[in-house]
Amino acid sequence: MELWYTEKQTKSFGITAKIKNTLHSEQTEFQKLDMIETEEFGNMLVLDGMVMTTEKDEFVYHEMVAHVPLFTHPNPENVLVVGGGDGGVIREVLKHPSVKKATLVEIDGKVIEYSKKYLPSIAGELDNARVEVKVGDGFMHIAQSENEYDVIMVDSTEPVGPAVNLFSKGFYAGISKALKEDGIFVAQTDNPWFKADLISQVSRDVKEIFPVTRLYIANIPTYPSGMWTFTMGSKKHDPLEVSEERFHEIDTKYYTKELHKAAFVLPRFVGDLVK
Amino acid sequence: MELWYTEKQTKSFGITAKIKNTLHSEQTEFQKLDMIETEEFGNMLVLDGMVMTTEKDEFVYHEMVAHVPLFTHPNPENVLVVGGGDGGVIREVLKHPSVKKATLVEIDGKVIEYSKKYLPSIAGELDNARVEVKVGDGFMHIAQSENEYDVIMVDSTEPVGPAVNLFSKGFYAGISKALKEDGIFVAQTDNPWFKADLISQVSRDVKEIFPVTRLYIANIPTYPSGMWTFTMGSKKHDPLEVSEERFHEIDTKYYTKELHKAAFVLPRFVGDLVK
Incomplete structure (x- = not known):
């Protein structure tokens, strides 16, 4: 059978x-x-x-969520991951020696438990000494944080079920408050083929709060359409203006410093969604 | 049901x-x-x-096969499409006013017939006066051509069935002979997630024949993995060194002059396939 x-x-x-x-x-x-x-x-x-x-294609998402904002920020020390209980983003974050502390706030402890058991190559760094794992509501955690983080990554499910609050303007305003004065955040924002309206809406909302708002893309075979978008909101630093010296060698399978900038060059119909 | x-x-x-x-x-x-x-x-x-x-996602493939080589060549006048009986590449080729003649050699007349009937938005330009449609073997057509074409696009099926010859070194050598002294060719070369060996093999073969060999990518939701590759072989012109003035306004949904270059910036694991 x-x-x-x-x-x-x-x-x-x-x-x-x-x-x-x-x-x-x-x-x-x-x-x-x-x-x-x-x-x-x-x-x-x-x-x-x-x-x-x-296990086969996880590296694309995790590298692209983590390294684009972390190389955009000149010195990321305190990092927050909202969601991401599988630990993949945390694993990539720890590749940056500047990061002193990475906090993970995952609402569902079972995701952490079963990722550690069945996805050890992804979740293996959740017990690293630089990591604090909190099982709790990311929305509430953000609401209670102020001027604390250099970089925040929102590694959520789609905007249904427990993640629905994580696609709201109130959440993005909370993120802005939780970030330091030159902080950066990135959120996964689904695909342009089937969820065009969502991408446009998030971009409009983030633009009202962050002076630098940018969309970038990556190919993920097991996600709808194979083309995934990430929306970045930044208070100061522009991912397109990172100097060559900022990049350091990093062990990746997808991300490169050249791709860091090329990922922001959008197909016309995608660019039109965020104009 | x-x-x-x-x-x-x-x-x-x-x-x-x-x-x-x-x-x-x-x-x-x-x-x-x-x-x-x-x-x-x-x-x-x-x-x-x-x-x-x-009908929904055809524009990606057809634009990326056509416009990347056509904007790389300084003055493409005589163009050949091998395969491509649906007419989508021809439609894009005709958007370049420099093109005086576009020849389509499709082995299966039924593809042309049913594309005209059921895919009119794709096949609609096959009757254009600048187009010559030949039902025949693309491999044989190439073998019989010499110093004739500015740009050749290979819009084939996968390397099984009628297209198996179109992924051979002998075919690429024939293409080189069929091209003028500064000619360019592009072939679709499947995806890096499931067909990594094919991409490496084609790249090695093309490099032995063409001084400029480059791989570029595009997102096509209905193709395996959603990430598609195209291999370009060029006798002289480099797609990464096209001057700004070469680009003209063109009606597209995917291709832009910025993406023309960004499409060659490969994820690390893809770049490693063609090193």
Whole structure:
């Protein structure tokens, strides 16, 4: 018998992946969590029926969320990751020696627990001494923070379920308050093929709060359309004006210093969404 | 009853699209041809079980095959498209006023026939006075041409079935002979996630024949992994050294003159394939 995981990424389009094994499946306090072993992508974390990360292609998302803002900031020391319980963004953050402390605020402790168990190559740095892991509400954590972080990364699920607040203007205003005077934030903002309105809305909201607002893209095979966007809001530093000396050697599979800038060069129909 | 088209893009991964209607289905002399109406992507041409083009996302492939070499060449007048019976590349080629003649050599007349019928927004320019359509073997056409074309685009299926010759070193040598002394060619060369070896092999072969060999990428949601590569071989002109004045205004949805260069900035694991 062949078992296949099929995800409807829209009402009428999706992906399908052959399964070797279902490793874990439960309804947590917040969402449906499935950990499956696939033939093509290795172990795969699925939340509420949407692929969050896989062993084979996780590096794209995690590198691009982390390194673009961290190389844009001249000296990131105190970093916050909202969501990201699989630990992939944290692993990339720790590649920056300037970072003294990285805080992870994940609402669902089960995501951390099962990522450590079944995605060790992704979650392996969550116990690093520079990391503080908090199981709690990222929205509340942001609301209670002021002038504290150099860089904030929002590694959330889609704007349904527990993450719906993380796509609101109030949240972006809170992030601005939680950042230091030259702080930077990045959020994953879905894809331009099926969620064009979301990208435009987030860009408009972030532009009202941050003087520098930019969209960049990366290719992620297991995410809808394969093209993923990230919205950056920055109080001062422009990712397109990072000097050559700022970059240091870093062990990556996707990110390069040349791609740092090329990722902001958008196809015309994508650029039109954020004009 | 719901009908879904499911394509295994690898042995264990694929896409699935809800079907409104099957418009046409036949075994031609060369391949299995299906034209289906999908909810998400409009009409879709499928050859031997692989999506060739859809009304919704076709512009990416067709613009990127055509405009990158055509803006790299200083004055493309005589252009050849091998394959491409849907007419999408021809439509983009004709947006360049310098082009006096565009020849299409498609092996399967049925592709042309059913594209004209069911994909009129793509195939609509095949009857243009500047276009000559030949139903025949592209490999043979190339072998019989010498010092004739400014730009050649290879818009083939995957290297199975009728297109297998179009991924051979002998074919690239023939292309070199068929091109003028400063000619350029581009071929689609599949994706780096599932076909890494193919990309490396083509790049090695093309490098032995063309002094300028470059790989560039674009996002195509209905193609495997969503990331597609194109290999360019050029006798003289470098796509990264096109002067600003060379670009003219052009009606596109994906290509821009900025993306012309950014498309060559590769993620590290892709760049490593062609080192």
